[in-house]
Amino acid sequence: MKKLTTLLIISISLLIGCDSYQQDDYEELVVIEAYAVANRPLPHIRVSKTSPINEEFNLSDAAIPNATVQVVLLGDNGDDEEIFPYNFSEGFGRFYIPAIESSGHIVLPMRTYRLDVSFNDRDEIIRAYTTIPDQVEIIGDVAGDIVYQSDEQLEILIAEGRRTQNQSIYVFSAISQDPVIENLTPFFRASVDDGNIELADLITNASGLINEGNFQRNEDGTVTLRFPWIGVAFLGPNLVVTSSVDTNLDAIVRSQQLQLGGSTLPPGEIPNLIYNIEGGIGVFGSLSSDTVRTNFTPPPGL
Amino acid sequence: MKLQHILFILVLLLLFDTGFARQTASVNGYITDSRTGETLLMANVALLEINRGTSSNTSGYYTITNIEPGSYTLAASYIGYRRFELEIDLEPGQNLRINIELIPESVEMEALVVEAEAEREEQRNIGTAQVSMQLIKDLPSVIEPDVFRSVQLLPGVKAASDFSSGLYVRGGSPDQTLILLDETTVYNPTHFFGFFSTFNPDAVKDVRLYKGGYPAQYGGRIGSVLTVYNKDGNRVENQGTVSLGLLASRASFEGPYSRGSYMLAVRRSTIEPVLAVLRQSIDGAPDLFYFYDVNGKINFDATDNDRFSLAFYAGNDNVAIPFQDDANIRLKYGNQTVSAQWRRIFTDKIFGFFTATGSRYFNQPNVSIAGTSFERDNDIFDFSLKADLEYLPNEYHSISGGFWGGNMVLRFRDRFDNVDTFSNRIQSQYLSAYLQNRWRPSNEWIFTGGLRLNTFSEGNYVRLEPRISAEYRPGSRVRLQAAYGRYNQFLTLISNEAFSGLDIWLTTDEGVPPAYGDQFVLGAKTVPRSGWGFDAEIYYRTMRDLFELDPFVTDAAGLDYAELFRFGEGYAYGVELFLEKQRGPVTGFLGYTYSITRRKFPGFNAPILDDPTRARFYPPKYDRTHDVNLTANYQLSSRWSTNAVFSYATGQAYTEPLGRTQFADIPWANSPRDTFTIGNLNASRLPSYHRLDIAFTRSGRFFDLGDAEWQFQIINVYSRRNVWFYNYDFDENPIVRNDVNLLPIIPSVSYTVNF
Incomplete structure (x- = not known):
């Protein structure tokens, strides 16, 4: 019995001593944020640094002003085709904007761009790529006036586009042109009244990311979308924007939502975001969009 | 040890038979409760003069074969029952049927929830633990006495939180434990979205957990097996119970009829009055919130050798x-199970039971916001046939085999x-077969070897699982045990620790191979002094x-099936100590577990600036x-008794955010989105968990x-105020961390009448 007890104690001691998993220390990281939009000028680019969790954070103060930033249009074989230098802007936002010689460039759909960022006083060399989705094109007319929560929902017909990834990923947003509290639909009015959300946060009401696989593709390759009523925060005139996003933007938004909770992860298990950036974190993403205008009118009795 | 060597040893164990023809006798029968006629599982029976013993099986049947003719004392014992002894004379070639009725002990003895060493042949198998129904009913509990909450007190079993009844056994997640109710798989054994389990203690007669290294008789999960058997019903007299609680009440009825017995137990929450009050003062109080469950069983004793039963839940x-x-x-979710069983005594050496099972699980959430609806319809239908045969050729071998196949x-x-966005239907046939031999060459040694073959049609997988265990008894007070087994799992559960009402099961397929793992267990069962027991086990297992489900997949539409998943590995090891006091005015047990569990998935917990496909183990x-x-x-x-439970555990692992940043320009966002940067995942620990629960019980007459x-x-x-997790408030700058707590102090009262 004594031998057994001794053996047990030795075994436990060995087990306890051979597995340690420690918390590591905070590391300051360079953060990139830029979104190129097809058929628009080159985007502004934020270059900033992270802050320790227990310190005050201000994005403008976190900006890194002395970086060398450029965006490169790549050729079909991956060579540098055209280089667009950037300059730091000390104005509102403190981000990098295309230099004068770069400002005339229009972002090309279906093409790949590379972002290069380096520093004189930091070791990091940042590199990221994005392939611009094909231009989203809404074809046909949309109804000019739609009665809210009637049987006739807003239908959008999207032209067949060329793919840059396995499937397109869409975001739909309604941008109110008359965002006053009286125009809020009942659900969102209650949310604002209860203090759950600010009215300003509803001016653009977005759907979240939706895979193309959710929609039925028509025989001619077009895709018909029905705009859900939950996307309508304000009655009255709205711009309805349909966007197709690249994998980088998709990854950062999905993983950011995951970090806030939900999904299958237990509460308190917080993963890092998915960053498709070498040498730092953040996102160099792209999208293409098309917009229609419609007017949501109140149903009788509302 | 190489697989070929293991197979060779198993084949030897299976084929080696030292029996030879001679005119011997046998004794067999059922062991039941004299008061209710309920069969007693794993009761012990022995012929004292020749020190030959066995235990009843999961049908309450025992048999002792190859007995030299003569006079013997047949003895039987079981927890809480008076010892049974009978003088018998056995003639050459005689097959003596003796159904043993054990008489329950006095009230004082019933309070002894742990058996004496000599009465625990089967229960003391390696990795196996039993929880007595009396203990489950006596322990303090929220809302209702709960089988799972009681099982969570055993060493090696952990609870995720006060709000989750899920069983985390030896480092495995809840889906790694096969849960069988009357031989039927139960896919979501929870009420109140995971708060407590579905098993009604009034209906259950036996709960047994095979924590690891479990035998070839079971399969389909890489971790453990929990078997629950409902009562057959009182075969002697009509009997009933009504129990009224503040939040739930229950009633049960059972009794005999001309050829058998029946049992019916119902339970329902009675929370409506509380909700009515809440609705007066709180916005968002539920319009509707209830659960119910019904258990039933009817038995038909066709002949002395044939018994039939039909059970449902x-x-x-x-x-x-x-x-x-x-x-x-x-949200509506629930389970339905049905099982029909035929138990037959073929000969004194062969016993069989054949079971047809059906199990359905469903959940149907429906969310409607501002005229837009989201609906989900999730179902599992599982129908199967099982056959199990036990063959006892002689006193050295006990051979069992069987199959389990289903759709x-x-x-x-x-x-x-109102438009279908995702639809998936998986139909799979499964078939498994096993053969096992328990070989007892002497009173000191027992070897058990087995093989289990599993096939699963979705993906065309065939897997062979060797199982082997050995037990050495150097003296009457010590048993040394070792076990090894390989296990495969063809199902995975998509769930959330905080909420089980939306659970979804998925299966293997092409590109999604089954999970598998090996388990190694060493154990010692000892009796340091009379009335005490001390067990220790060390385990190591791989996964x-x-x-x-890949947690980063938030929209499954358009993805290939294999793209839904992440594939990883893990391991767990630990030491479990269990000290129990079985007799005296104070009884109870103390369980201690030291354990380590790690998982690893590519792209998860990778260093933030490193290769994102790398992976590191994390807890x-x-x-x-x-x-x-x-x-x-x-x-x-x-009249008065008291029960107390004290629990202490190291704080759970959580991820401490190290840094923060913001994404201010997401094209469709109205405001910046805050994010954390983290280092090692789950590298910090919440404060230690501890809690004391007390119950006082007063017996009387109604x-x-x-x-x-x-x-x-x-x-x-x-x-x-134990901490469940931390919440971070980004509206404050710097960020403020808030505690989200587990259960506060909760008093409750219940009244039960047995008639």
């Missing part, structure tokens, strides 16, 4: 919550805005090809290094109609 949870204007949530259909459909949230549970029962007087019992309980006596 149906449970349902239903909730409807309005929130704000123009929005509501409805499983998993249906899953999502509708958004390979783990497949689970899952439920990993708890030290875990202590103490239960004690004290009979204060003939007029002259029956025995009655008041139970007064206090959960979390000193109102320890």
